[in-house]
Structures are given as C-alpha cells and as structure tokens.
Amino acid sequence: MSTNKYDVIVIGGGPAGMMTAGRAGQLGAKVLLIEKNDRLGKKLSITGGRRCNITNAEFDNQIFLDNFPQSKQFLFSPFSKFNVESTFNFFEGRGLPIMVEDRKRAFPKSEKASDVCLLLKKYVEESGNVTIKLNTALTSIIVTDKKITGVKTSNGNFNLNKLIIATGGHAAPETGSTGEVLSMLKQIGHSIKEPDPNLVPLKTSAKWVHSLSGTTIDDMALNFLQNNKIKIKTRGRLLLTHFGISGPLVINNARNVKDLLKTGKVKASLDLFPDLNLGELDKKFVQLFNENKNKQVKTILKELLQKKLAETILQIPEIKFGEIKAHSITKEQRKLLITFLKSLHFPITGTMGFKWAIVADGGVLPTEIDFKNMTSRIYPNLYMIGDTLNINRPSGGFSLQLCWTTGWIAGEHSALQT
Numbered sequence: 001m002s003t004n005k006y007d008v009i010v011i012g013g014g015p016a017g018m019m020t021a022g023r024a025g026q027l028g029a030k031v032l033l034i035e036k037n038d039r040l041g042k043k044l045s046i047t048g049g050r051r052c053n054i055t056n057a058e059f060d061n062q063i064f065l066d067n068f069p070q071s072k073q074f075l076f077s078p079f080s081k082f083n084v085e086s087t088f089n090f091f092e093g094r095g096l097p098i099m100v101e102d103r104k105r106a107f108p109k110s111e112k113a114s115d116v117c118l119l120l121k122k123y124v125e126e127s128g129n130v131t132i133k134l135n136t137a138l139t140s141i142i143v144t145d146k147k148i149t150g151v152k153t154s155n156g157n158f159n160l161n162k163l164i165i166a167t168g169g170h171a172a173p174e175t176g177s178t179g180e181v182l183s184m185l186k187q188i189g190h191s192i193k194e195p196d197p198n199l200v201p202l203k204t205s206a207k208w209v210h211s212l213s214g215t216t217i218d219d220m221a222l223n224f225l226q227n228n229k230i231k232i233k234t235r236g237r238l239l240l241t242h243f244g245i246s247g248p249l250v251i252n253n254a255r256n257v258k259d260l261l262k263t264g265k266v267k268a269s270l271d272l273f274p275d276l277n278l279g280e281l282d283k284k285f286v287q288l289f290n291e292n293k294n295k296q297v298k299t300i301l302k303e304l305l306q307k308k309l310a311e312t313i314l315q316i317p318e319i320k321f322g323e324i325k326a327h328s329i330t331k332e333q334r335k336l337l338i339t340f341l342k343s344l345h346f347p348i349t350g351t352m353g354f355k356w357a358i359v360a361d362g363g364v365l366p367t368e369i370d371f372k373n374m375t376s377r378i379y380p381n382l383y384m385i386g387d388t389l390n391i392n393r394p395s396g397g398f399s400l401q402l403c404w405t406t407g408w409i410a411g412e413h414s415a416l417q418t
C-alpha cells in the first residue's frame, strides 16, 4: 500500500469522527483522520455549557428513539448494535464515570467536556493505527468509475478504500461546522436538505425582556400565540437573555415557532403563576395585600418573584403600581396586575440563527443511507455519520448519542470490510 493510501479516511474530528476513527483503528484498519481546525473536538469541548451532556440515560431503545419522530424507523438497526448502555460502558469503562441529572441528561461526573475530548483523543491514538492531520481541509471528493477513490485536501491528495464523512452540519460555524462538505456530497449525487437553524434561542424586540438578561424562571408556562389564538403551549424553565428567550424549553420548540412565523406574527405569553387560575391568584393577592397593608406592592411582589423580575414588571406602564401601598390598591388595579402576571405578552421576531443554534436541520437525507452500516446507498465505500445526517432530535444528549452510535457502526464496518 502506498504511503498516501489508507484503508479508511475520516473527514472531521468532532465526536462522530473521533469515535469512528478510534473504532476503525482499534480493529486494525490503517486510518487517516483529517480535521481542518488546529485541534480535535472544538464543538464537543463547549457542549452542555462545557459540561457535555454526553447522552440521555434512557436505556430502552424504543423509548429513547421516540425522541426521533421522523427518523425512528432508520435508527432501530444501529441502536440495536450500539445504544445508550454501550455509551455508558464505553466511557465508564475508560475511566470516565457518568452521572444523571433531571430529564435523564447524563454528564461526566467531572463536569468537564474537555475530559470527554481527551478520552476520545486517547481512543483515537491508542491503537497506533490512526494518523491525525490537523489544519487540513477536505476540498473535494475524488470519484472514479462510480467509486470514491480518494480525497483532495488543503494538504495534499490521499487515496482510500473507505471514506467516512463526519464534518457536521451548519450549527455554530465558528467551531468548524460550516457545511461545505454537504455541498461536495451534493455534487457527487447525494440529496441534501437545505440547512435551517433548529435547536436555537428566540428573539424578541421587547426591551423589558432584554433588561432581564441572565434571569432564570424555574417554573412558568409560556404560550406562543398567533391572531390571539394559542398555537404552542409549553411549561418549565425559562432563561431570559439580552436578545430574547432561551433554555431547553425554548430551543426545543424553536422549530415550531419558526414555522409559525412563516404564516404571520407570533406573540409569546408568559404565565408566572401557572399553578393558579386567575381567580385563585386574585384570592392569593387579596390575602397578601390584607396581611401586608402598609407594604408597597413592589415589596410584596419581590417576595413572590425574583427582585429584578418584580421590579421590571412593575415598570410596565399599565401596571406601574410598585410604589403604591397595598391598602391603597384598587380592585381594578389588583385585577390588572393579576392579568399581567398570568399573561405577559411580548412579540417573537425570529430565531438567533446558525451562530446560536445547537443543531441545524439539514444534511444528507436518511433515505440515502443504509443504516445497518451507515454506508451511502449510492457509493458503497462512502459512510456518513453524526450531524451530516438530516435527523431531527431534541436537546438533552440525543445529538451526541447519535454521534456515538453512528460513529461506532461506521468505524466497525469500514474496518471489517477492508
């Protein structure tokens, strides 16, 4: 074999690429891993707020795959070979204990995404069969007689038996996921769904929301309305930011809100007391105002809500009652306050785009992949894994699990079939 020919060439040194290169090398294949950044796992190192939500600890494949409503049918086969339990065994077996938090989100106990990167880098290197080329970008895929035979890169050309594409999608392009390889795949005949930010925060023009940047509301209900009709209902934790709203609840509904925006204006309506209806909340305030007659409304509200949130709400012109003492509040003023606390409206003006997206829709259509081994249905020696595939899923560790599963399967198949 000539020195520039490899059994397997992997393009992209993210989580999917490292897993697949490591597995192929472990099984004895001569592997070249090509990454255009100056280090492996740039995006991986910022996942989960740098804590890395490594998977979702749902060990039942059926239930786990319910989170992939459009792609479930494709994923049963790969998940029958490498699933969440395999992920736990893989990482814990290599000395990285995993802990599980709410919504079954699993993180390394060290709470360091950098530890996940280090472990994978070690896995890539330990067989001695994988050559890593950093600062090297794929520029084109060479096809000869309907077969992939090599790649052109910014650092020379290489011949191959198998090519694995693990170059990600379009989300967070500053980490290297810029999507140009999807265009190359299109050029050689694959169908690509155009990218669209999916798991992404939402923007509002309401200044009072921006001024609450950094505030988290642990339990609230947030509805999205069009023409004053509720179209999307959510409940949970909300994060307010300098541009709008974020947090798992928002990003997991962003896709539906984005679709709604295509058909007209969208308003968000925030309910700060979701467990009480208007009547019950009014009763609560009548009692509170009676028990605290000489306190200002803002003092009472600050005991119920966070200080900054209470102060900001009481700056809204219609309910600027903060300075009034409880005994002087009229019934109408109290009712108006209650109405606002149950439905604070603000316009949604769009999403924060690719730069802020955790996942972008788009990529190679799953119908063009044989999920038994992750090969292309057009080129049997081409594999596509991780975010290069057009597979929707929510936040919570599902994206990385997809990388571990598809990476493992492609690495194994490419090595064993060499």
Ligand SMILES: Cc1cc2nc3c(=O)[nH]c(=O)nc-3n(C[C@H](O)[C@H](O)[C@H](O)COP(=O)(O)OP(=O)(O)OC[C@H]3O[C@@H](n4cnc5c(N)ncnc54)[C@H](O)[C@@H]3O)c2cc1C
Pocket: 011, 012, 013, 014, 015, 016, 017, 034, 035, 036, 037, 041, 042, 043, 044, 046, 047, 048, 049, 052, 053, 054, 055, 136, 137, 138, 139, 166, 167, 168, 169, 171, 172, 175, 176, 177, 178, 179, 180, 181, 357, 358, 359, 385, 386, 387, 388, 396, 397, 398, 399, 400, 401, 403
């Ligand atoms: C801020 C943020 C937080 C996230 N947190 C989580 C989380 O906690 N849990 C979770 O499950 N998911 C999370 N995700 C999603 C997750 O990071 C991705 O699904 C995952 O990184 C996809 O892995 P990948 O290997 O397919 O692609 P990527 O991680 O995008 O890696 C692709 C690699 O290919 C390289 N590349 C691209 N083009 C070329 C080229 N032409 N030549 C050579 N190399 C190239 C890139 O430089 C990059 O290193 C998060 C995403 C973001 C943006």
